[in-house]
Amino acid sequence: MDEKRAVEIRTRNLGVTFKDNQGRDVLALTNVNLEIYKGEFIALLGPSGCGKTTLLRCVADLQQPTEGDLHIQGMTPKEVRLQKKFGFVFQQPVLFDWRTVKKNVELPLEIMGYTKKERSELADEMLEMVGLKDFAKHYPKQLSGGMQQRANIARALGLKPDILLMDEPFSALDEFTKEKLHEDLLRIWRETNKTILFVTHSIQESVFLSDRVCVLSPHPGRLSAVVDIDLPRPRSLDMRDEPHFNELVAKVRNSFEGGSV
Amino acid sequence: MVAGSKRTPENVLPHLHQIIQAVFSGKKVSGDMTAIGLVLSSAGLTLFRALLGFVVGAVSGFILALLMKLSGFVEKLLFPYLMLIQLIPVLGLAPIILSVTGDINVSRVVIAGILSFYPVATNTLSGFKAVEKDKYDLMFVYASKPRELYTKVLIPSSLPYFFTGLKIAAPMAVTASILVDTLQGDGGLGCILSQSLKHAMSIYVFWIIVFVSALIGILSSKVIGWIEIGVSPWKRTGKRSRKVRT
Amino acid sequence: MAAVKKKIGRPKPLRQRIGENKSWQKASAIVLPLALGLLIVLIWQTELLHSWLDTDTFTLPLMDKIGSIMYDNSDKIWANAVDTLKVAGIGLAAGSLLGYLVAIFAALLPRLGQGSLYVIGAFASIPVVAMAPVLNNWTKDVSSDAAVRSMVSKILVVTLICAADMGLNAYRGLTEIKLYSEDMMSIYAAKKRVVLWKLRIPNSIPYVFTALKVSVPASIMTAIVSEYFAEKITGVGRQIRENIVLAQYSTAWAYIATACVIGILAYVLLMAAQTILLKRYH
Numbered sequence: 001m002d003e004k005r006a007v008e009i010r011t012r013n014l015g016v017t018f019k020d021n022q023g024r025d026v027l028a029l030t031n032v033n034l035e036i037y038k039g040e041f042i043a044l045l046g047p048s049g050c051g052k053t054t055l056l057r058c059v060a061d062l063q064q065p066t067e068g069d070l071h072i073q074g075m076t077p078k079e080v081r082l083q084k085k086f087g088f089v090f091q092q093p094v095l096f097d098w099r100t101v102k103k104n105v106e107l108p109l110e111i112m113g114y115t116k117k118e119r120s121e122l123a124d125e126m127l128e129m130v131g132l133k134d135f136a137k138h139y140p141k142q143l144s145g146g147m148q149q150r151a152n153i154a155r156a157l158g159l160k161p162d163i164l165l166m167d168e169p170f171s172a173l174d175e176f177t178k179e180k181l182h183e184d185l186l187r188i189w190r191e192t193n194k195t196i197l198f199v200t201h202s203i204q205e206s207v208f209l210s211d212r213v214c215v216l217s218p219h220p221g222r223l224s225a226v227v228d229i230d231l232p233r234p235r236s237l238d239m240r241d242e243p244h245f246n247e248l249v250a251k252v253r254n255s256f257e258g259g260s261v
Numbered sequence: 262m263v264a265g266s267k268r269t270p271e272n273v274l275p276h277l278h279q280i281i282q283a284v285f286s287g288k289k290v291s292g293d294m295t296a297i298g299l300v301l302s303s304a305g306l307t308l309f310r311a312l313l314g315f316v317v318g319a320v321s322g323f324i325l326a327l328l329m330k331l332s333g334f335v336e337k338l339l340f341p342y343l344m345l346i347q348l349i350p351v352l353g354l355a356p357i358i359l360s361v362t363g364d365i366n367v368s369r370v371v372i373a374g375i376l377s378f379y380p381v382a383t384n385t386l387s388g389f390k391a392v393e394k395d396k397y398d399l400m401f402v403y404a405s406k407p408r409e410l411y412t413k414v415l416i417p418s419s420l421p422y423f424f425t426g427l428k429i430a431a432p433m434a435v436t437a438s439i440l441v442d443t444l445q446g447d448g449g450l451g452c453i454l455s456q457s458l459k460h461a462m463s464i465y466v467f468w469i470i471v472f473v474s475a476l477i478g479i480l481s482s483k484v485i486g487w488i489e490i491g492v493s494p495w496k497r498t499g500k501r502s503r504k505v506r507t
Numbered sequence: 508m509a510a511v512k513k514k515i516g517r518p519k520p521l522r523q524r525i526g527e528n529k530s531w532q533k534a535s536a537i538v539l540p541l542a543l544g545l546l547i548v549l550i551w552q553t554e555l556l557h558s559w560l561d562t563d564t565f566t567l568p569l570m571d572k573i574g575s576i577m578y579d580n581s582d583k584i585w586a587n588a589v590d591t592l593k594v595a596g597i598g599l600a601a602g603s604l605l606g607y608l609v610a611i612f613a614a615l616l617p618r619l620g621q622g623s624l625y626v627i628g629a630f631a632s633i634p635v636v637a638m639a640p641v642l643n644n645w646t647k648d649v650s651s652d653a654a655v656r657s658m659v660s661k662i663l664v665v666t667l668i669c670a671a672d673m674g675l676n677a678y679r680g681l682t683e684i685k686l687y688s689e690d691m692m693s694i695y696a697a698k699k700r701v702v703l704w705k706l707r708i709p710n711s712i713p714y715v716f717t718a719l720k721v722s723v724p725a726s727i728m729t730a731i732v733s734e735y736f737a738e739k740i741t742g743v744g745r746q747i748r749e750n751i752v753l754a755q756y757s758t759a760w761a762y763i764a765t766a767c768v769i770g771i772l773a774y775v776l777l778m779a780a781q782t783i784l785l786k787r788y789h
Contacts, residue, residue: 060398060402061401061402062398062402081401081402084403084404086402088398088399088402090395092395094393094398094399096413096414096417098417098418098493098495099495100495107403110409110413111400111403111404111405111409112403139494139495141495159403334539337535337540338539338540338543339540339543340536340540342540347724348724348767348770348771348773348774349766349767349770350724350727350728350731350767351728352635352728352731352732353731353732353743353747353766354763356747356751357747357751357756357759357760357763360566360751360756360759361566362560363562432632432634436634436635439634439637440634440636440732443636443735454636454637458640467640470637471633471638471641474633474634474636475629475632475633475637478632478633478634479629479632
């Protein structure tokens with residue numbers, strides 16, 4: 001990694017504790033120290049309960065840290081959120097049934113107060129990017145799961161956010177759709193040069209997509225390793241057959257604390 | 262059963278063809294009105310009166326649900342009463358509401374209003390509550406204003422539930438209107454129903470009313486369904502067009 | 508494990524947590540409605556309500572007056588309440604049973620059965636006001652005793668109204684079955700009868716309660732309205748009307764209060780039954 005690159009997100013001793021149903025304290029995340037550079041593709045990898053989603057939600061200001069601090073471009077998550085610099089892609093495509101695909105993509109632009117013309121142009125551009133140009137007038141229910149998730153990504157990109165937060169966006173999709181979307185996502189990332197935080201529980205996916213894999217372990221949720229992925233870019237699907245890819249996968253797998261997961 | 266009866270068969274259950282005949286018969290049953298003319302004009306009157314109560318009830322039901330969603334205070338204050346009002350046999354209170362208000366039209370609006378009010382209020386409220394957490398999170402990440410959360414997410418999401426409430430409410434408002442008609446003789450289906458039962462006019466009028474009122478009951482909720490499809494284009498596309506694949 | 512993570516990852520929004528005091532939150536759900544209730548009593552008793560509605564204490568008696576009349580006439584009111592409850596209860600039971608049987612029929616033989624679901628649905632859409640006189644006529648020959656035949660007629664009205672509600676809900680419960688569970692039964696080559704007993708009927712229990720939540724209040728309302736048209740002058744609903752005709756408004760109000768109490772008690776009983784039964788089921 002180039003040490004001179006600007007730090008986009010910095011966490012110091014970040015921890016989150018909250019109460020479960022019985023009112024007991026649960027340590028969801030503890031002592032996370034991480035620096036994420038501008039334009040970097042970061043994968044947050046770990047099994048269920050490791051706090052990877054909690055970490056993402058802290059960045060998005062959806063969750064308040066109980067310990068330590070988190071700064072984005074030197075600001076608090078709330079300040080960054082109010083400046084509308086985030087794009088967020090949920091695991092489920094959170095599309096609104098009563099809006100057409102294009103209107104769904106326009107939603108954040110409406111909130112930002114863009115004019116009708118600007119909204120329409122931006123939405124067309126984003127739909128073109130995700131390959132949904134011909135389906136602009138369709139309603140979400142008419143689309144397949146993969147297309148719904150593309151629309152979801154188009155919506156997150158519409159605002160041209162600095163930071164794209166993705167919470168297991170492809171985990172509900174079949175393998176073929178997923179591979180297609182992996183290539184699309186890498187292309188979009190290359191074209192737009194955003195900082196991406198990508199939560200996943202798939203080791204292969206994290207290695208294939210990211211610059212660095214942040215490995216989180218559960219009980220309590222903590223950052224147990226950061227693995228540099230030095231695969232060349234642009235990446236293609238056949239790279240996954242190369243020995244180096246498999247070495248990296250093995251390296252990531254072995255970096256989980258407490259042995260096998 | 263009909264054959265064994267000692268009473269006139271027209272009272273018990275006339276043949277369907279007799280009723281149909283009565284529908285098309287030109288015989289005047291009251292003044293210069295034919296049976297079907299009388300029933301239809303009364304039905305129009307009843308429907309019009311029901312509509313007023315229905316609209317008042319539906320609008321106030323929606324507003325109450327919105328207020329309950331906006332303010333936890335209002336919700337806590339009124340929720341038990343919203344439940345209670347369903348358990349009170351409002352239709353049975355028609356005579357006393359007439360006595361208290363002293364005006365038949367006001368009591369009709371009140372009764373049809375109360376009956377329409379609670380299905381709309383409870384259904385709309387559950388519509389607001391059924392909005393997924395992810396949608397709130399999405400609006401939060403985009404730092405939307407609270408007003409936008411309502412106009413862009415909550416109110417559109419609650420629309421199908423609102424219409425479900427309307428579909429329940431519409432036949433109830435019609436029934437309420439007919440019942441109130443029977444209390445005082447100023448026209449309407451219920452009024453001529455009582456008259457024809459007392460043999461003040463042809464008994465066939467009664468049978469026509471039974472069919473017409475059932476039809477109005479069914480149609481009233483169908484019409485709401487059509488309106489719903491009309492205002493929600495995304496529902497139209499569901500079945501007809503095939504799902505497209507990647 | 509996944510479920511735990513979701514709960515952990517998605518706490519309440521901040522605004523809900525700020526200034527949130529748990530014990531007050533719980534107490535306010537009881538305290539606030541109670542305060543409103545007291546306010547209503549106060550407005551009623553101070554005749555403020557009467558001046559708003561432009562009415563008098565003769566038409567809208569004070570609460571203590573209604574209470575004392577209920578107390579003085581408790582025997583008569585009780586007898587009428589029992590009559591109404593019989594009509595509502597028997598009608599509800601018969602209607603729900605009929606509806607459920609039609610639903611089973613429709614679930615097993617969709618072609619024939621769905622038609623019968625439509626038929627009971629059509630019956631239920633006839634307004635009570637029109638249905639009651641029809642059934643009065645039909646039941647004239649049931650008995651020479653006016654009390655018996657008018658009771659039968661009223662019960663039939665309630666039966667028809669409740670049957671549709673149960674029929675449609677139970678049909679959904681018998682057919683909207685969890686994905687794959689029907690496939691699983693057919694893999695084991697289960698007979699239709701076994702699928703019905705082991706899968707469909709247990710699955711329909713929550714739907715039965717959904718139906719009852721509507722039909723319990725509806726049965727009471729229907730019983731009361733059908734009393735208006737019945738031959739024999741009896742029941743809470745009829746007494747409301749008769750007493751208004753006689754301008755005995757306080758007595759009419761005593762019966763109204765009784766009707767409300769019946770409605771609320773019936774619902775409380777239903778809720779208790781649901782809590783006990785569904786706890787065992789799920």
